[in-house]
Amino acid sequence: MSQRDEPNVITESTRIKMRELAGRYPNSRSALLPMLHLVQAEQDEVTTEGIAACAEELEITQAEVTAVATFYTMYKHSPVGKHHIGVCINTLCGLLGGDAVYERVAERLGATHNGPSADGNFWLERIECQAACTHAPVMTVDWEFMDDVTPQSAVDVIDKLAAGEEVWSTRGPMIRDFQATEHTLAMAEDDLATIGNCVDEKMLAGLKIAKSGAQQ
Amino acid sequence: MKLTPVITEHWDDPALYTLDGYKSHGGYEALAKALKSDPDAIISTVKDSGLRGRGGAGFPTGLKWSFVPQNDGKPHYLVVNADESEPGACKDIPIMMANPHALIEGVIITSFAIRANHAFIYIRGEVPAAIRKVAFAVKQARAAGLIGKNIQGSGFDLEVTVHAGAGAYICGEETALLDSLEGYRGQPRLKPPFPAVAGLYASPTVINNVETIANIPYIVDRGVEWFRQFGTEKSPGFKVFAVSGHVQRPGIYEAPLGITMRELLDYAGGMRPGAELKFWLPGGSSVPMLTADHLDLPLTYEAMAEAGTMLGTGTPMIFDQTVSVVKAVTRWLEFYKHESCGKCTPCREGTYWITGVLEKFEHGHGTAVEMETLNTLCGQIAGRSFCALGDAAATPYPAAIKYFSDEFTAATHTSADAQFDPVASYVFSGVRA
Numbered sequence: 001m002s003q004r005d006e007p008n009v010i011t012e013s014t015r016i017k018m019r020e021l022a023g024r025y026p027n028s029r030s031a032l033l034p035m036l037h038l039v040q041a042e043q044d045e046v047t048t049e050g051i052a053a054c055a056e057e058l059e060i061t062q063a064e065v066t067a068v069a070t071f072y073t074m075y076k077h078s079p080v081g082k083h084h085i086g087v088c089i090n091t092l093c094g095l096l097g098g099d100a101v102y103e104r105v106a107e108r109l110g111a112t113h114n115g116p117s118a119d120g121n122f123w124l125e126r127i128e129c130q131a132a133c134t135h136a137p138v139m140t141v142d143w144e145f146m147d148d149v150t151p152q153s154a155v156d157v158i159d160k161l162a163a164g165e166e167v168w169s170t171r172g173p174m175i176r177d178f179q180a181t182e183h184t185l186a187m188a189e190d191d192l193a194t195i196g197n198c199v200d201e202k203m204l205a206g207l208k209i210a211k212s213g214a215q216q
Numbered sequence: 217m218k219l220t221p222v223i224t225e226h227w228d229d230p231a232l233y234t235l236d237g238y239k240s241h242g243g244y245e246a247l248a249k250a251l252k253s254d255p256d257a258i259i260s261t262v263k264d265s266g267l268r269g270r271g272g273a274g275f276p277t278g279l280k281w282s283f284v285p286q287n288d289g290k291p292h293y294l295v296v297n298a299d300e301s302e303p304g305a306c307k308d309i310p311i312m313m314a315n316p317h318a319l320i321e322g323v324i325i326t327s328f329a330i331r332a333n334h335a336f337i338y339i340r341g342e343v344p345a346a347i348r349k350v351a352f353a354v355k356q357a358r359a360a361g362l363i364g365k366n367i368q369g370s371g372f373d374l375e376v377t378v379h380a381g382a383g384a385y386i387c388g389e390e391t392a393l394l395d396s397l398e399g400y401r402g403q404p405r406l407k408p409p410f411p412a413v414a415g416l417y418a419s420p421t422v423i424n425n426v427e428t429i430a431n432i433p434y435i436v437d438r439g440v441e442w443f444r445q446f447g448t449e450k451s452p453g454f455k456v457f458a459v460s461g462h463v464q465r466p467g468i469y470e471a472p473l474g475i476t477m478r479e480l481l482d483y484a485g486g487m488r489p490g491a492e493l494k495f496w497l498p499g500g501s502s503v504p505m506l507t508a509d510h511l512d513l514p515l516t517y518e519a520m521a522e523a524g525t526m527l528g529t530g531t532p533m534i535f536d537q538t539v540s541v542v543k544a545v546t547r548w549l550e551f552y553k554h555e556s557c558g559k560c561t562p563c564r565e566g567t568y569w570i571t572g573v574l575e576k577f578e579h580g581h582g583t584a585v586e587m588e589t590l591n592t593l594c595g596q597i598a599g600r601s602f603c604a605l606g607d608a609a610a611t612p613y614p615a616a617i618k619y620f621s622d623e624f625t626a627a628t629h630t631s632a633d634a635q636f637d638p639v640a641s642y643v644f645s646g647v648r649a
């Protein structure tokens with residue numbers, strides 16, 4: 001988490017990464033979305049200083065950066081805390097139980113939609129369809145999948161995170177924290193691709209039938 | 217009809233996502249073939265295959281590629297649309313997580329065919345699980361000389377950039393995606409010019425869906441005849457169907473186009489115990505719903521259009537008798553309202569008003585007059601919006617009223633939750649919020 005009593009200085013190492021990102025594209029401005037993820041990776045939110053740094057690196061105005069930073073829902077404008085918790089409330093997940101999951105999680109965290117928990121360690125968000133409807137109801141922790149949750153299993157996950165215990169994504173690696181995920185998004189890679197299983201029974205449902213020969 | 221795992225055939229190999237794993241199943245053999253042939257011949261092959269875009273609209277892929285002007289002296293780009301954010305769509309993300317090299321091989325072949333030297337894969341930001349797998353595949357492919365300069369001695373150069381979005385459904389619309397990829401707010405552009413002529417950085421650009429591109433290696437490797445033995449004349453090939461909702465075994469089922477929903481439902485184990493199908497949507501919330509009366513229609517572009525709906529993303533959502541249509545439709549409209557980019561008035565204001573009126577129905581306070589109001593509002597959005605998101609927002613209500621008008625009538629005095637106990641729809645038992 002960023003230290004709120006210190007100025008939000010963007011470090012030189014972040015600046016170097018910003019320049020690396022800008023160099024990936026034929027036109028450097030294309031790096032703006034990744035750069036804003038990088039700001040969140042360093043500062044836990046999109047700060048004024050982060051906006052200024054993006055503007056400076058891309059030689060565009062701060063207003064132009066702000067226009068972009070306020071358009072996309074993943075950019076937050078106050079500190080997220082250690083973990084971002086998303087509960088899918090789009091029709092399929094919501095009606096299959098996501099609504100109940102959201103209620104219980106909100107109660108547990110003392111948070112409301114798109115806001116921090118009572119202790120500032122978590123951020124809660126009602127999220128839209130996560131491209132995982134086969135695994136409904138879906139929750140995300142720092143945007144990693146927590147498939148097929150129930151109100152109880154969701155709260156258990158949060159209790160474990162709060163206690164600093166290990167939690168694994170159901171289709172991905174061990175949960176790190178919000179800022180670590182933002183770094184993955186900024187650089188569009190990390191070194192976790194080989195860790196954790198990301199193909200599960202539901203993704204193999206049809207294949208299993210086809211291979212068993214039990215076809216009509 | 218039999219299931220036909222092609223893109224999904226080796227998903228049970230835990231090493232499939234690695235280069236060696238993919239190669240052990242014949243991966244990158246299509247690329248070797250492609251690099252020895254003429255780019256135009258590849259475009260012809262894809263045209264002849266009849267492959268149609270899997271992103272929702274079903275536009276013929278080879279035809280789209282042929283719109284790219286050649287020898288125009290401009291750089292060409294391939295942009296893969298991996299924004300998968302349509303409610304109900306959940307097949308591109310699994311493809312990228314399980315078989316990322318099929319996408320990468322498709323990207324290299326497609327870029328070679330359309331003479332692009334830089335390809336971008338725009339993945340929605342909310343799914344690091346897919347982003348890291350695709351990035352890993354790109355890295356391994358680059359290390360093996362499959363991406364970079366002079367690929368396999370062919371003289372063809374290609375750079376591939378993986379790019380994460382930041383949360384905006386509208387960025388799945390191809391021109392909004394381009395603005396987003398250029399570092400702007402993701403708002404649709406006026407067409408024409410079409411991206412094939414003036415797309416990314418005003419240069420000729422092909423934008424294709426993940427599943428579309430993942431089909432390419434198989435078509436190039438196995439040929440048009442093989443591909444066309446699946447599906448119908450107008451809907452050739454196979455489809456990664458993702459079945460979700462109140463079924464026994466929600467999941468991924470790859471089958472030829474033309475399989476019926478009844479067959480797919482059977483494979484998915486049927487409805488959950490004691491449940492009866494109430495309504496279903498063939499491919500995302502943007503396509504009109506159908507009922508049990510439509511279970512025997514073939515899942516093809518043409519048959520779905522004839523039934524007044526669309527195949528869309530080919531990811532059926534199944535709802536049983538416990539679900540309130542009023543509530544489902546209201547929730548979808550809340551989504552469209554949230555995701556409207558605000559560029560044009562009919563969609564920006566219309567989604568706001570429709571949602572407001574629908575919420576009255578959800579709470580049992582609608583009126584007969586307001587059922588007409590909803591019709592009028594939808595009529596004022598459909599066909600009058602800048603992009604297809606507006607049309608999509610005007611779809612759920614008229615579709616629902618066609619089959620379930622009595623439920624809206626009941627919602628003039630009884631709330632959705634009083635008509636249908638929400639707990640009954642949960643897939644876990646007995647838990648109250």
Ligand SMILES: Cc1cc2nc3c(=O)[nH]c(=O)nc-3n(C[C@H](O)[C@H](O)[C@H](O)COP(=O)(O)O)c2cc1C
Nearest residue numbers: 269270271297299300301388389390424425428604
């Ligand atoms: C609001 C909206 C959202 C869309 N989202 C996606 C998406 O997430 N993925 C996708 O491939 N196509 C999406 N599309 C369709 C694209 O505009 C485009 O038709 C498609 O990417 C073309 O690829 P294809 O021909 O391979 O299907 C969306 C369209 C609209 C209007």
Ligand code: SF4
Nearest residue numbers: 557559560563603606
């Ligand atoms: S229809 Fe909606 S999403 Fe599309 S341009 Fe208009 S306001 Fe934006």
Ligand code: FES
Nearest residue numbers: 088093129130133
């Ligand atoms: S509706 Fe929740 S993941 Fe699709």
